Amino acid sequence: MAYVPEQSRYQKMPYRHAGHSGLKLPAMSLGLWHNFGDDVPLQRQRDIIHRAFDLGITHFDLANNYGPPFGSAELNFGQHFARDLRPFRDELVIATKAGYDMWSGPYGSGGSRKHVMASLDQSLMRMGLDHVDIFYSHRVDVDTPLEETMDALVATHRSGKARYVGISSYSPERTREAARLLSGAGVPLLVHQASYSMFNRWIEDSLLDTLADVGAGCVGFSPLGQGLLTDRYLAGIPEGSRAAQGKSLNPGLLHEEMLDRIRGLNDIAAGRGQTLAQLALAWALRDDRMTSLVLGASSVEQLEQNVRALDRLDFTSDELDAIDGLAVESGINLWKRSSEA
Template sequence: MSYQPAEDRYESIPYRRVGRSGLQLPAISLGLWQNFGDVTPIDTQRGILRRAFDRGVTHIDLANNYGPPYGAAETNFGRVFAEDFRPFRDELVISTKAGYDMWPGPYGNWGSRKYLLASLDQSLERMGLDYVDIFYSHRVDPETPLEETMGALHTAVTSGRALYAGISSYSPEKTRDAARILGELGTPLLIHQPSYSMFNRWIEDGLLDTVDELGVGVIAFSPLAQGLLTDRYLDGIPENARAAREGSMSRSMINDETLARVRGLAEIAAGRGQTLAQLALSWALRDARVTSALIGASSVKQLDDNLDATKRLDFAADELAAIDEFAKESGINLWQESSDR
């Protein structure tokens, strides 16, 4: 039986305008970074994508190298899209990125025009799409002129392969330069995708003010601090956690002080009738300059639990003050090298 989305899907999640553009995104969007590679059964992926759309999550975020292996998330998404979501393409905002290593040699990495546009063409083929809604420069390339990288985004838009241009992990200064270059070309910078969480607050030091001034939206990735801001770490590091295996986080990033702050935040969450993950997502969205928060999901239950964060987005001043006692920089910003360039 063919998939039929829930008729009330637009009633269950708030939408926010992206900067000063005409585009709106759901307050929580679905990222396919970790859980949509070939190690995850396709029926599990299908169930998560269907449930997300049923709950109004219209934005799906990918990158060329999401997997594992590289490209697998786009390929798997493309399969589910073709079978379930093609009739609803105009209700979806699909994004992809290029900037990290993707294939061998000098043309499969960083920010050259050759790499970005070739990667975008490959992404479109893997997903079976004519265009993506947003195409990102995934990180700053210190060796390639910013004019070349932004020029490639401009070409992606003017050629019809993308509707909007975005950047990820750019400093306030580089963001301002990128917006200026794109503006001069006639393609506005739509959105910035930085890491942001209670334990990684770097965007509060100038970036949020910059994007607000420029009219650029923000979609925060890793708002759960790579899973640290969940109930899984309340009793230490579980054996199946990311920090216990090779991947996006290491044990060295987690110490007793950080785990004590995790437990302190969990107590605040319980007082609000939320899980720690729900609190972390609500907190990331407390600032109107943040358009959306990106989450991953390995199950429909996890997805539902996280989406329920939107049921409680308000904070009293004393709650925010209490949170600030625990929500401190914790040395987990894996992408700082890009934003420092």
């Protein structure tokens, strides 16, 4: 049966300009880092993608090595696109990235022109596309001159294979230099994708100011702090969680002081009529310089619950003060080394 999206989908989602560009992104985007590899049934993936579009989520965020295994998220998305989304291609913003480990040998990662351009060609083949809307340098590569990496992004833009270009996990200083190099070639920096949550507030120091100066937007990923900012850990570490499996969340972070902070934030959320996750997402969107948040979703129900954060985006000064007392840096930024390189 052919997929027919909801007619009211664009009435449900606020859209924000990406920096000074004309492109608007939904306040919440769907990320395919987890839950879209070969370890998840295709029908569950399909249901999540359908519901996301029905809710007005037009931005789908991928990278070359999302899976598992590497590349499988793009391959699977390509199947869903061919089966359901191709008629709506011009209503979608599809993003992918290059930079982290992808294939064997000296050219399978990094920021060289060789890797960046070959990776995009592979990504387009896996997804069955002739272009992506946003193509990112996924990380800083200290072994490659920044000029070379930005030149590769410019080349993908000029070839028509990328409508816009972005960077991810760059320091404010490198962000400013990247924007200068791109602008000098006539290609604006559209967005910076950065980790951001109540427990990972590094972008507030100067990155948001830098992005405002250069006219780029900010797309936040991991806004739920790798699952810390949900009700999952209120009573400790449950079996099957990321912390229990030692995936992207260090169980050592869940000490009693951290759990007290999580419970305190949960109390604030309850007072607002929200879940902890909804509070965390609404809080991460409180600054107009935030263009969008990338959400992961393991089920339709989880996606729907999190999108409901948009129902209550207002905060009183007392609420923000109370949150600031609990929302402190907690050592969960897995990408800090890249941003400071």
